[in-house]
Amino acid sequence: MTTMLLGDLRESVLDANLELQRQGLVLYTFGNASGIDRARGLVAIKPSGVPYDSLTVANLVIVDLQGNIVEGALNPSSDVATHLLLYREFPWIGGVAHTHSDFATSWAQAGVAIPCYGTTHADYFRGDVPITSSLSNEEIQTAYELNTGKAIVARFRDLDPIATPGVLVAGHGPFTWGKSAVDAAHNAVVLEYVARLAFRSRLINPAGSEVSAALQRQHYERKHGPNATYGQR
């Protein structure tokens, strides 16, 4: 494998995909994570339909930002066009993850954004976890995966994708992103956790409300702001 492109990126993307499996977010071959080398404009992504136990750094697929296969014997994930649009439109992101994880997908299927009911949510996502519009029949029948990406981008027209690193695609499931493939997978895990808690909070108290804007800001900035106090710095 001495001639293989992008060894470090491949390691990170492999690790991100395996984290989805370790955390119970994927069934069989469902789901996929990718990462980008911005300097070269190349993306490493899970091959389509391959079980997680069979993934290796070598069978990941390298594509350019237009979707041409640059290295790899297998087809890339069928969702590759969605990933690539996100890389083109959100230039600061380094990784993307897509799962059909149980609770986040249930919210996506219900057509409901996830309200910010608590501080764990606020630690990771500013405001609710938004949901896209449904695609039109035309958008579904032609360039479906690309149009899925466009629906995400449209939803973020007035949102900051840095502060809200994930979205629910209506009737489909969640996409998350981050500084790297591993960070995107981490956000997918937390999104599933947040979705699970929100599901239960809503059933306990259907009239429950979101936490205050001050509390949302406090928790987000405790972890992410310039004066972050969480962790070791």
Next chain:
Amino acid sequence: MTTMLLGDLRESVLDANLELQRQGLVLYTFGNASGIDRARGLVAIKPSGVPYDSLTVANLVIVDLQGNIVEGALNPSSDVATHLLLYREFPWIGGVAHTHSDFATSWAQAGVAIPCYGTTHADYFRGDVPITSSLSNEEIQTAYELNTGKAIVARFRDLDPIATPGVLVAGHGPFTWGKSAVDAAHNAVVLEYVARLAFRSRLINPAGSEVSAALQRQHYERKHGPNATYGQR
């Protein structure tokens, strides 16, 4: 075991039964999977009341399509008559699985077909996952297992069992089928997953609606149509 009939079929049927256990779809001895050798007209099926950990290729039971034991020291699954009717009526199927998996059985017990709330459902099942009528007292008291099969077949009078490879038997639980025993078990796993998500989607938004016909068609054909793009081909 050199004289044992149908070694390959037995391997596949054993693997299918063990997959039901590995994926958490069965408790104790509940559930069963079978497969058919169409050329010989013989079916291999789990013996009745035997724990999954004790299953071997050798203690599976071989029956003909009329239910006569051709090879095997044990009784076949008590549901064998249902399996056999499905093989006789759906000539293209190669395997059948029956479980009492948690969420699919809960929908069956609730008497409600599973709506197509999302794309994972659409990847595997066209339209909703249908539910049979309840059996009459006469159908229950005489040839109950055969009549269970007849209720399934009746429900599919206007449905395509290839495009919808599973059903809920009202008040009882799911049956799935496929090209092979392993494929039938795979569909049982996905049905349970789909049932779990639909349960949660319904609780989040009782007024939620199914995804559009265009989206259902798009996802089903991405995996199954003549121009399928999923996986490696």
Next chain:
Amino acid sequence: MTTMLLGDLRESVLDANLELQRQGLVLYTFGNASGIDRARGLVAIKPSGVPYDSLTVANLVIVDLQGNIVEGALNPSSDVATHLLLYREFPWIGGVAHTHSDFATSWAQAGVAIPCYGTTHADYFRGDVPITSSLSNEEIQTAYELNTGKAIVARFRDLDPIATPGVLVAGHGPFTWGKSAVDAAHNAVVLEYVARLAFRSRLINPAGSEVSAALQRQHYERKHGPNATYGQR
């Protein structure tokens, strides 16, 4: 341990207690199973407050039917008086299990009997899984555990404890019984499963109904009647 009484009974009671733990029905030291030697009138039961991982045949406690310790250095389960009343009042039973398993206890806490929504329920329990009346303040303040047993017996005045081998104690949790300690534990596992499915069926369709009396009878007798066809006989 060569002089230890009731070696076989101890083995069965140990196995029953460990099955409660293996199947996830108990947390920390909660729950207990016992078995009786009818010829000698002696009961083996879990000691109080001992973790399951520390249980051995030797630290089980042997008591007579009046609750006197016959062998054992530890105190018996604090629920021993309930077990003993069941042995005295239901002379055919050989074992009793008590857990605070998640779903069965949730029904007990909700004060609602578990309706027979499906065939798995019918395979094990005729009719609903009944719930006791709440105890009066006097019954709670004096001989509480004995009165818990009396509430169970009172609830079965018009029920057959052979056909319905379990009950919910209102506000507390389930008791199950059977031919042996292992059988009682098995029924506790199935009751938890039945309670879990019923919970979900009820949420999917709050207006759902029980399966027909004919279907309940058919499934119960397929497993338990004189013409049982389930398993190997």
Next chain:
Amino acid sequence: MTTMLLGDLRESVLDANLELQRQGLVLYTFGNASGIDRARGLVAIKPSGVPYDSLTVANLVIVDLQGNIVEGALNPSSDVATHLLLYREFPWIGGVAHTHSDFATSWAQAGVAIPCYGTTHADYFRGDVPITSSLSNEEIQTAYELNTGKAIVARFRDLDPIATPGVLVAGHGPFTWGKSAVDAAHNAVVLEYVARLAFRSRLINPAGSEVSAALQRQHYERKHGPNATYGQR
């Protein structure tokens, strides 16, 4: 490590933190447990943002009751000010645990105290598990973690923190305490279990009521009163 302070306390605090992980109460680096040496006035607490698998007795942080680091190369948990206030205000407690465990946090997010629906609850918590008031914007923006502790203390003005060893912080999650760090973690595990059962009891019967005061008292005193009969004494 021969010069390390408070070796026994460190062992207990490490064990308490690992119990949170073993019992599935924490995700990634979320949550924290601490313990106090009352004679020296020193507290050992989990470092901030460190994964549970990397915890050792050596990387725990020792702080005094004003929050000054006495020993340790890492920052203490970001919630340290809440822990310290509880130690200062509840002089009899020896340990504190904080998690974002699924069901307890869902009740906290829903803004609803957990009613005493059953005897397992009553075994550990007198009355409901209370919930704090929401913090004001001022309380959030200045000394947030200290004010979280003050909200807890305010909620216990008319409650006995010995009899009710835990609380829900509205919109955030549970804090529990006990005689030691290990005891606090044990109470966190039981609180999660109680919250899970209460969630399901409420969905089965939204009109359900708490168990009688007599039953609450009976169970609490069976485990904790001067005449306790539970366990080995």
